[in-house]
Amino acid sequence: MLIRILPPNALRESDVTPEPMYLDRRRFLAGMGIGVAALGLPLTACSDDGKSAVLAPLKLARHTEEAGGEKVTEFETVSTYNNYYEFGTDKSDPARNAQSLKTRPWTIKVDGECEAPGTVDIDSLLAGTLEERIYRHRCVEAWSIVVPWDGFALGPFLKRFKPTSKAKYVAFETLYDPKQMPDTRYGVLDWPYVEGLRIDEAMHPLAFLSVGMYGKVLPNQDGAPLRLTIPWKYGYKSIKAIARIRFVETQPPTTWNKMAANEYGFYSNVNPHVDHPRWSQARERRLGELFKRDTLMFNGYPEVASLYAGMDLKRYY
Amino acid sequence: MKAIDRPLLAARIAAWSLGGIPLLRLAWLVWQGHLGANPVEFLEHYCGDWSLRLLLATLAMTPLRKLSGRSEAIRVRRLLGLWAFFWVCTHFAIYLTFDLEWSAAALAKDLIKRTYITIGFAAWLLLLPLALTSTKGWQRRLKRRWAQLHKLIYPAAALGVLHYIWLVKADLREPLLYLSILLVLLGMRVPWRGILRARSLSRSAP
Numbered sequence: 129m130l131i132r133i134l135p136p137n138a139l140r141e142s143d144v145t146p147e148p149m150y151l152d153r154r155r156f157l158a159g160m161g162i163g164v165a166a167l168g169l170p171l172t173a174c175s176d177d178g179k180s181a182v183l184a185p186l187k188l189a190r191h192t193e194e195a196g197g198e199k200v201t202e203f204e205t206v207s208t209y210n211n212y213y214e215f216g217t218d219k220s221d222p223a224r225n226a227q228s229l230k231t232r233p234w235t236i237k238v239d240g241e242c243e244a245p246g247t248v249d250i251d252s253l254l255a256g257t258l259e260e261r262i263y264r265h266r267c268v269e270a271w272s273i274v275v276p277w278d279g280f281a282l283g284p285f286l287k288r289f290k291p292t293s294k295a296k297y298v299a300f301e302t303l304y305d306p307k308q309m310p311d312t313r314y315g316v317l318d319w320p321y322v323e324g325l326r327i328d329e330a331m332h333p334l335a336f337l338s339v340g341m342y343g344k345v346l347p348n349q350d351g352a353p354l355r356l357t358i359p360w361k362y363g364y365k366s367i368k369a370i371a372r373i374r375f376v377e378t379q380p381p382t383t384w385n386k387m388a389a390n391e392y393g394f395y396s397n398v399n400p401h402v403d404h405p406r407w408s409q410a411r412e413r414r415l416g417e418l419f420k421r422d423t424l425m426f427n428g429y430p431e432v433a434s435l436y437a438g439m440d441l442k443r444y445y
Numbered sequence: 446m447k448a449i450d451r452p453l454l455a456a457r458i459a460a461w462s463l464g465g466i467p468l469l470r471l472a473w474l475v476w477q478g479h480l481g482a483n484p485v486e487f488l489e490h491y492c493g494d495w496s497l498r499l500l501l502a503t504l505a506m507t508p509l510r511k512l513s514g515r516s517e518a519i520r521v522r523r524l525l526g527l528w529a530f531f532w533v534c535t536h537f538a539i540y541l542t543f544d545l546e547w548s549a550a551a552l553a554k555d556l557i558k559r560t561y562i563t564i565g566f567a568a569w570l571l572l573l574p575l576a577l578t579s580t581k582g583w584q585r586r587l588k589r590r591w592a593q594l595h596k597l598i599y600p601a602a603a604l605g606v607l608h609y610i611w612l613v614k615a616d617l618r619e620p621l622l623y624l625s626i627l628l629v630l631l632g633m634r635v636p637w638r639g640i641l642r643a644r645s646l647s648r649s650a651p
Contacts (some may be wrong), residue, residue, distance in 0.1 A: 209482035217616035220481065269614070271483060316616045387615055406612065407559060415482050418543055 183344035186278050191260045194334070194359065196428060200262060201273040203342045205415050210349045211267065212368060213317050214302070214309035221311070222349035229308050229369065231353040240299070240374035243290035250353045254339055256280065261336055263359035265366070266398045266427045268384075270420075272412045277357045278340030283331040286373075291327065295375035298330045299323075300356060303371040317383055323356065323367035324380035324394065329435055334359055337370075360426040362396045393445040397436070398427035402445050456517035457524065463502055464528025467495045485543040492536035497609065497623050499529035500602045501630065508633040523579050526598065530576040533569050533605075561611035568604035571597045602627055 208223045215225035231250070239245035258278055266272040286298065304320030306312045312319045329335065336357040339346060346352035351368030358365050364384050374380075384392035391405050400410045400423040411420040426432050436444070471491060474480055480487045506522040509515075545551040555562045575595055578584070584591050606627050609620040 205482040213615070219483070271486070314616075314618075403558070406561060408555075413483065413485060413543075418485060419546060420544065 183340075183347060185344050186254070186258055186340045188260045188278060188343065189257045191262075191276075193262045194429075195262045195264045195274045198264065198274050199416070200276060201415055206273055206275055206341065207347045207350060209415065211269075211363065212349055212351075214312050214319070214321065214369075215349065216311050217316060223347075225310060226348035228310065229303075229348045229352070231348065231369075234353050234371075236354060236370055236373060238286075238289045238373045240376050241292045241295040242375045243292060245289060250339070253280070253337075253354065254345070258339065260343070261357075263334075263336070263357060264424075264427050265357075265359065265363055266412060266423065268362040268364060268392070268396070268404060268409075270407065270409065270412045270423075272414050272423075272427075274414075276342055277336060277338040278343060279336055279338035279354075279357065281333060282335040282337050282356070283333065285337060286330055286375075289375070291375045294377045295327055297327060297376050297378065297380055298325050299374040299376050299380035300325075300367045300370055301372040301374075302367055302369050318386050320371075321367060321383045322380065323365055323382050324376075325358070325365075326379075326435075327375075329358075329432075332432060332435065334429060334432060360398055360429040360432045362392075362398060364392070365396050395436075395441075395444050397432075397441065397445075398423060398425070399441055399445065400425060402442055452515065452517050453520060456521045460521040460524045460528070464495075464499055464525065464531065467491075467532075485539065488539045488543075489536060492532050492539060493609070496529060496532040496536050497602075497605050499525055499532055500598070500605055501623065501626050503529050503598065504602055504627070504630045508630060511633070527576060527579060530572050533572060537565075537569055561608050564604050564611060565608035568601045568608060571601040571604070575601075599631065 209219045210222040210226075211219065212222035212226060215222040215229075234250040236248045236250070237245075238248065258280060260276050260278050262274060262276045264272060265275055291298075300323045302321040303309075304312065309319075325335070336359075338351065338355050338357045339353060341347075341350060346355065351366075354370045355368045356366045356370065365382075379394055382392075382394055384396075385394055398409075403409050409423055412423045413420050471488075503522055503525040506518040506525065509518040541547055541552070545555070556566055557563075575597055578587060578591065578594060587594060606620065606623045609623060610617065613620055
């Protein structure tokens with residue numbers, strides 16, 4: 129297949145300022161739009177207080193509610209409470225430290241067992257058709273959020289590279305640059321952060337790649353410019369700041385599994401019946417609520433169950 | 446009129462501040478709604494951190510007296526210990542309220558299955574008789590056994606630190622800092638000189 133890499137100054141139909149955005153120029157200017165993005169300029173800019181980044185709004189083709197009508201968590205919560213050890217191990221660290229990550233220029237190298245390997249520019253992905261999906265997100269630490277993610281389905285994206293029959297798994301890798309990621313100096317985890325999915329999991333319609341959330345581009349602390357969003361698995365499977373994707377024949381190593389294999393499995397499906405060795409997974413705290421609620425099997429996405437038919441989920445946790 | 450014992454007063458103010466200022470700060474944070482995205486976790490960690498800090502401060506008093514030669518350190522030790530117990534109780538109460546909703550069955554399950562909770566609970570249990578017998582009356586009643594009983598603070602502090610180490614996912618830097626301080630404080634109680642002398646004596650023996 130052909131992957132068109134646009135020259136940095138190319139303009140296309142989608143770059144034309146939509147009329148509502150034109151009519152709402154002030155807000156549009158504050159956020160800086162898709163047109164600017166295609167010019168290769170950073171999508172985030174500092175607001176007057178110099179702290180919070182202004183995030184560009186995204187044009188979304190459709191919205192799908194996939195969280196049973198549950199209340200969406202506040203943006204403030206989702207963007208200030210992050211597990212992103214490259215920028216610190218405290219939940220509040222990434223919001224402070226991840227601003228040092230440069231998300232432009234940014235390319236994603238896709239190779240391995242496929243017929244059409246290539247390199248994709250993030251701006252070409254942002255210029256494509258984007259949709260919003262409201263998903264539950266359950267962390268292995270027993271807290272959860274409901275987030276409107278903006279991006280595109282993972283499966284069709286992967287198919288563009290024509291994976292061969294040898295592509296049994298997909299391996300993902302986060303950027304590793306100690307200059308931009310201050311906390312990678314500490315050997316808390318083995319860098320770069322790596323994750324993986326079985327190919328049929330990756331092709332499942334729920335598997336998603338996010339470039340934004342809440343209708344705007346992703347804040348750096350939430351995984352900009354591109355992150356995986358796998359709603360039926362624990363949060364750490366949804367790898368952030370993806371720089372490389374590989375089709376592989378054997379099960380790829382994954383970061384938390386390397387860290388403690390008895391605690392974090394390759395599959396890491398949300399499962400209230402299989403506890404973490406040190407704590408229970410039966411219940412979770414939805415951020416914004418004080419008391420805990422029951423955790424749902426596959427985080428409330430029973431449609432993925434067929435992927436694991438016949439598997440002992442206590443063994444393949 | 447009795448003259449004011451200034452050094453003792455200063456030590457008491459310091460001890461009250463160490464235990465009480467974090468409480469005032471916490472009240473302020475609650476009042477302002479500054480507990481972050483996960484208030485319950487914040488409260489648990491805040492109270493847990495201050496439990497360990499106060500326990501270590503309590504354990505620091507005996508070495509401090511040895512080093513400074515001042516008795517004020519020992520005279521505020523009980524106050525610090527009670528503040529430590531206060532913070533442990535707060536930590537425990539928040540867990541019981543928001544994680545377990547005061548369900549005895551849920552507590553029993555956690556105590557059996559979750560080692561770090563068993564350890565934390567054991568630390569609280571060890572501190573309980575120390576807090577109850579901290580009065581002068583009990584000190585008199587128990588006589589020599591009082592000092593023996595209050596040695597329970599050593600296992601309690603060790604269990605407290607272990608409880609923290611056990612629950613951390615990957616970043617052990619902070620719990621290991623607490624562990625190092627604890628080891629230094631306990632190490633200062635070991636009569637190293639006596640041990641070394643005994644060794645050299647046994648070596649020189651025929």
